[in-house]
Amino acid sequence: MHDMSNELTTLPKATKKKKSSTVIEVDDIGFSYDHGKTETLKGISMTVPKNQVTALIGPSGCGKSTLLRCLNRMNDLIDTAKITRGAIRILGQDIHAADVDAIELRKQVGMVFQKYNPFPKSIYDNVAYGLRIQGVKKKSVLDEAVERSLKSAALWDEAKDRLKDSALGLSGGQQQRLCIARTIAVRPKVILMDEPCSALDPIATAKVEELMLELRRDFTIVIVTHSMQQASRISDNTAFFYLGELIEYGPTTQIFTNPSVKQTEDYISGRFG
Amino acid sequence: MQPGEHILSNFNTALQELRETTLIMAAGAQRNLQNTINGLLERDKQLCNQAIADDEDEDQLEIQIDSLGLQIIVRFQPVATDLRMVIGAMKTATNLERISDQAVSIAKRSRKMLKNEEVPEVSRIEGLYQVAAGMLADSITAYSDSDIDLALTVVEREKTLKKTHKTTSRFFSEKLETQTGHYRDYLDLVLICRWLDRVGNLATNIAEDVIFETTSADIRHGGELPPELLEGNNKPEASD
Numbered sequence: 001m002h003d004m005s006n007e008l009t010t011l012p013k014a015t016k017k018k019k020s021s022t023v024i025e026v027d028d029i030g031f032s033y034d035h036g037k038t039e040t041l042k043g044i045s046m047t048v049p050k051n052q053v054t055a056l057i058g059p060s061g062c063g064k065s066t067l068l069r070c071l072n073r074m075n076d077l078i079d080t081a082k083i084t085r086g087a088i089r090i091l092g093q094d095i096h097a098a099d100v101d102a103i104e105l106r107k108q109v110g111m112v113f114q115k116y117n118p119f120p121k122s123i124y125d126n127v128a129y130g131l132r133i134q135g136v137k138k139k140s141v142l143d144e145a146v147e148r149s150l151k152s153a154a155l156w157d158e159a160k161d162r163l164k165d166s167a168l169g170l171s172g173g174q175q176q177r178l179c180i181a182r183t184i185a186v187r188p189k190v191i192l193m194d195e196p197c198s199a200l201d202p203i204a205t206a207k208v209e210e211l212m213l214e215l216r217r218d219f220t221i222v223i224v225t226h227s228m229q230q231a232s233r234i235s236d237n238t239a240f241f242y243l244g245e246l247i248e249y250g251p252t253t254q255i256f257t258n259p260s261v262k263q264t265e266d267y268i269s270g271r272f273g
Numbered sequence: 274m275q276p277g278e279h280i281l282s283n284f285n286t287a288l289q290e291l292r293e294t295t296l297i298m299a300a301g302a303q304r305n306l307q308n309t310i311n312g313l314l315e316r317d318k319q320l321c322n323q324a325i326a327d328d329e330d331e332d333q334l335e336i337q338i339d340s341l342g343l344q345i346i347v348r349f350q351p352v353a354t355d356l357r358m359v360i361g362a363m364k365t366a367t368n369l370e371r372i373s374d375q376a377v378s379i380a381k382r383s384r385k386m387l388k389n390e391e392v393p394e395v396s397r398i399e400g401l402y403q404v405a406a407g408m409l410a411d412s413i414t415a416y417s418d419s420d421i422d423l424a425l426t427v428v429e430r431e432k433t434l435k436k437t438h439k440t441t442s443r444f445f446s447e448k449l450e451t452q453t454g455h456y457r458d459y460l461d462l463v464l465i466c467r468w469l470d471r472v473g474n475l476a477t478n479i480a481e482d483v484i485f486e487t488t489s490a491d492i493r494h495g496g497e498l499p500p501e502l503l504e505g506n507n508k509p510e511a512s513d
Binding site: 228229232256257258259265266268269270271 | 277278279280281284349350351352353354355356357489
């Protein structure tokens with residue numbers, strides 16, 4: 001595996017100005033969907049820096065979405081799935097430690113999915129949902145959080161006059177940005193995005209990408225994408241996976257101009273499928 | 274690292290067409306330079322006219338290469354080696370077009386000189402021509418074969434070029450001062466020296482672009498080749 005230890009200290013100038021601390025440490029993680037018989041992830045080690053966008057790329061079945069779902073223990077919901085080795089630490093805390101509650105973890109590590117999935121409720125109620133289940137009832141607090149979240153998700157101007165309307169009446173791109181607003185309402189540390197633009201048109205995609213670049217000032221973002229152009233446009237670092245292994249991880253500029261590993265070059269330039 | 278074929282066959286075809294067109298243009302620039310110097314040394318006006326006329330082909334090829342490069346960028350969004358290859362071809366085309374322009378300048382001056390009695394020392398220009406034309410030939414071979422070693426020798430020969438240019442140019446300058454009867458011809462020869470020096474510089478640009486295209490190392494303006502490339506002059510295979 002290509003050694004990443006020095007790569008993140010040699011980020012391009014644009015991202016080097018602010019020294020980044022590590023938010024996520026993936027340490028030799030192995031993962032299986034079938035009680036450990038076969039490993040879908042084979043000893044992945046990488047670190048994700050704070051306030052940066054890290055893209056996970058690779059062909060279907062390479063394990064990138066599996067790794068993403070490991071980061072907030074979404075795979076716990078699958079009976080036969082198990083971590084076979086290694087550890088994942090978020091802000092220094094082992095997320096599989098006995099005293100870590102998966103629900104609490106997911107408040108810290110929010111997720112946006114490929115298919116936008118607002119609840120069949122009003123725009124306001126969608127954004128306030130996370131806070132309400134945390135026990136927040138005071139209207140002024142909820143109002144402030146809804147406005148802040150919708151503004152952060154660049155949806156406030158479009159939604160402020162229709163907060164009580166059904167979220168399902170929004171366009172696809174607006175619904176995805178609403179899901180992002182819902183995620184950031186509970187102020188997570190990390191936002192995981194699993195192909196968030198794959199169902200959106202180019203304009204809506206551009207708005208979500210612009211939003212991601214804004215959000216990284218306050219959040220650490222990990223995104224799975226099949227779009228090489230999207231990875232190169234929005235991410236600071238890119239990790240390439242193949243058959244459950246991390247093949248190369250480095251600054252996005254380097255990965256897309258001069259990758260070190262032939263498999264990476266072949267994949268990003270469309271040389272194998 | 275030798276990348277394989279693209280899944281999209283028309284991407285392969287487009288890159289191949291770009292490379293082949295650039296090589297056709299390179300052959301044209303070389304031929305124009307050769308014709309122009311032969312025209313001067315052999316006092317053959319026809320060869321000079323040929324070089325001037327053929328420059329039009331080089332201009333059109335430069336436009337064609339830029340267009341092909343843009344089409345590839347728009348249609349296939351090349352990255353890594355492919356992107357460097359496209360940029361390399363477009364920059365090489367610009368350098369080749371300028372080389373052909375230098376050949377035209379030499380041809381026009383030569384044509385003027387042919388109207389006068391031959392200057393006996395004109396053959397002194399051949400040494401400088403050999404250095405510049407040798408650099409051009411090797412830079413084109415380096416481009417064609419992605420040969421970093423050969424490209425590096427071109428870059429290194431720029432010192433020889435400078436030295437030869439200085440010596441030859443000084444010789445004609447001195448003649449210009451003393452042989453007043455032929456002063457216009459000697460002045461033309463001083464200018465031809467400068468244009469041949471420029472050909473060598475442009476060949477160096479091509480060689481530097483070959484190194485960038487092959488390794489992504491930018492050695493222009495004093496930039497250094499990474500140590501691992503200096504030792505083996507080949508891109509290292511990264512370990513998994």
